[in-house]
Amino acid sequence: MDTLASLADGFAVALTWQNLMLALIGCFLGTIIGALPGLGPSNGVAILIPLAFTLGLPATPALILLTSVYYGAMYGGRISSILLNIPGDEPALMTTLDGHPMAKAGKAGEALAISGLASFVGAFFATWGLVFLAPQLVKVALLFGPAEYFALFVLAFATLGGIASRNQAKAALAAVLGLGIATIGVDGQTGVPRFSFGEVHLYDGIDFLVAIVGLFALSEVFIFLEHRAGGGADDKVVKVGRIVPPWKMVRETIPAMGRSTVFGFIAGVLPGAGASLGSFISYTFEKRISDRNGTFGKGDPRGVAAPEAGNNSAAGGALVPMLALGVPGSGTTAVLLAMLLALNITPGPLLFQQNPDVVWGLIAALFIGNIMLLAMNLPLVSLFVRVLLIPTRYLMPAVAMISFVGIYGISGSTFDLLVMIAFGVLGWVLRKLDVPLVPIILGVLLGDQMEKNLRRAMTIHDGDWTMLFNSWLAIGLWSFAIIGFVMPLIVGRYFRPKIADEAIAEGADPD
Amino acid sequence: MSDRIFGVFGFLLAAFYLWQATQIELSFISDPFGPKAFPYMIGTVLAISSVVIILKPDTEPEWPGFARLFEIGVATAVMIAYALFLKEYGFVLCTAIAASYLSWRLGSHPVSAIIAGVVIAVGIYVIFHLVLGLSLARGPWGF
Known part of the structure; x- marks a missing residue:
């Protein structure tokens, strides 16, 4: 009952005019960001962070704005999947399989309505999952000492590398690259400069926001330049038609939505999996369970409902480890973590104790935002369809310029802009080489904490290495880390999302 | 390789x-x-x-031809120039030029690229500076 009381307090925080407005703006922007191919949740949130930060928003409103964008993007991604057969963002890839055939059969309106409804169901129940699971996880996290935290960070990198990427060596390389970047600057514990080559700008280290915007947003611009894919949807957009689905169709898809919500939520909570895997697993299982007449892939409404419930539910699930442990489960939650760190708030058990208003205000705002999103995505969906007509040759320059504005707004430093460009080019090269970007971001974000906990553990035990494996909790975390990293090598390609193998590998926008 | x-x-x-x-x-x-x-x-x-x-290398990625690599190189140079000149000539002018260039290279007709660049620069200036109060680089003319 404590939980419900906290949630009620949260609603008191969220129900101010300012926060409601921010949730509304966030949902609206998020749906647009999700719908536009080339802008996904992670780079959309990435370019908005510096702005939210420089506008001087306090923690709760800033978090409400950005998580609304995150939820909104999960809704929006389906629009271009269904109408154009181009996923608006990576998690919406599975929605193209049945969504576009439905649109071609003249049922675009029904497909949009069913998927919107499925998104709502997924996000709604996942937010309830967040309400009840996060406090439980916090109880476990309170038992963690420095050694356990260090093991937890290793676990996050290991599962990210094992489950979500195709090549463990490259994921490991990406992770240490990020950790290496995090070590640049003055060492927090002894005050000696490291890897700064006497450059004053490097004494503070590299700002993770600069790295994130460069890697996620600017590299996208380079990808588009490379392909000179400047065209827009132009006239390929299918007529939407009626947006009210027949009741029979809704009833048929309810079991699919329910199952997918559960699968998606689990995929979201697992560190390193995220929404793309959530929608992939949901679609695959749903196909296995209910595809009796071979209608999947030809415009089966259940094939639209499953991945959408799955990815929205995974988005809620991914917030659980981010808020309760400070370890993000996906690319976008990593970006959200960056914003919390920029605001000097460390997520984890202490956040729940010291700033319950932030956590519960956010969760309440998610409930409210979800209802706003349902309203925007059913009756008003044709508004967003029009946004799809903006050609990327106008959109991408705007994205690039807004990235510059955001970073310039934080520090007003030319050096930071140059570093961001360098990260943009680096991000492009790494994408070409199929090196995942999320572990880099996670490394840059968590490096400091990871080293601090390691050294604290060593200080407590006077430099005795074996103490890292001294408790059952730590041993458990290490075993999971090893299993998570090694299992996919043995089990082979079963668990790996075929998503990336099939298409858009290089253009893939981490969710 | x-x-x-x-x-x-x-x-x-x-x-x-x-x-x-x-x-x-x-x-x-x-x-x-x-x-x-x-x-x-x-x-x-x-x-x-x-x-x-x-x-254990993966399969070879598809590298773009020289022309496209050159394109990316020039775009990078334009962005670097943008970063360096931003404080000197102010936000609106620099942004209009950089955005026009990018829009042109992404396939816009030169005229519409210039219009797009100006719209983007002025639009960002109005929304972020005038409405939201974000500080942008001031040039010799104050914008």
Whole structure:
């Protein structure tokens, strides 16, 4: 009952005019960001962070704005999947399989309505999952000492590398690259400069926001330049038609939505999996369970409902480890973590104790935002369809310029802009080489904490290495880390999302 | 082949990183672990994963032709110039030029690219500076 009381307090925080407005703006922007191919949740949130930060928003409103964008993007991604057969963002890839055939059969309106409804169901129940699971996880996290935290960070990198990427060596390389970047600057514990080559700008280290915007947003611009894919949807957009689905169709898809919500939520909570895997697993299982007449892939409404419930539910699930442990489960939650760190708030058990208003205000705002999103995505969906007509040759320059504005707004430093460009080019090269970007971001974000906990553990035990494996909790975390990293090598390609193998590998926008 | 080159590059980076880590000066106060140990761990993992990539490269990515690489190079140069000139000539002018260039290279007709660039620059200026009060680079003319 404590939980419900906290949630009620949260609603008191969220129900101010300012926060409601921010949730509304966030949902609206998020749906647009999700719908536009080339802008996904992670780079959309990435370019908005510096702005939210420089506008001087306090923690709760800033978090409400950005998580609304995150939820909104999960809704929006389906629009271009269904109408154009181009996923608006990576998690919406599975929605193209049945969504576009439905649109071609003249049922675009029904497909949009069913998927919107499925998104709502997924996000709604996942937010309830967040309400009840996060406090439980916090109880476990309170038992963690420095050694356990260090093991937890290793676990996050290991599962990210094992489950979500195709090549463990490259994921490991990406992770240490990020950790290496995090070590640049003055060492927090002894005050000696490291890897700064006497450059004053490097004494503070590299700002993770600069790295994130460069890697996620600017590299996208380079990808588009490379392909000179400047065209827009132009006239390929299918007529939407009626947006009210027949009741029979809704009833048929309810079991699919329910199952997918559960699968998606689990995929979201697992560190390193995220929404793309959530929608992939949901679609695959749903196909296995209910595809009796071979209608999947030809415009089966259940094939639209499953991945959408799955990815929205995974988005809620991914917030659980981010808020309760400070370890993000996906690319976008990593970006959200960056914003919390920029605001000097460390997520984890202490956040729940010291700033319950932030956590519960956010969760309440998610409930409210979800209802706003349902309203925007059913009756008003044709508004967003029009946004799809903006050609990327106008959109991408705007994205690039807004990235510059955001970073310039934080520090007003030319050096930071140059570093961001360098990260943009680096991000492009790494994408070409199929090196995942999320572990880099996670490394840059968590490096400091990871080293601090390691050294604290060593200080407590006077430099005795074996103490890292001294408790059952730590041993458990290490075993999971090893299993998570090694299992996919043995089990082979079963668990790996075929998503990336099939298409858009290089253009893939981490969710 | 690309992966092998990348692996060699990663290995050299690891070597450089480890060498730099040995150069970290210790201060007179220190914890038992010190500021060097974590970088050593990172450098070692970097070296190992680079070697694995050299030994087991993935299939070759599709590199764009020289023309497209040149395109990306020039775009990078334009962005660098943008960063350097931003404080000197102010936000609106620099942004209009950079955005027009990018829009043109992404396939817009030159005239519509210029219009797009100006609209983007003025639009951002109005929304972020005038409405939201974000500080942008001031040029000689105050905008």
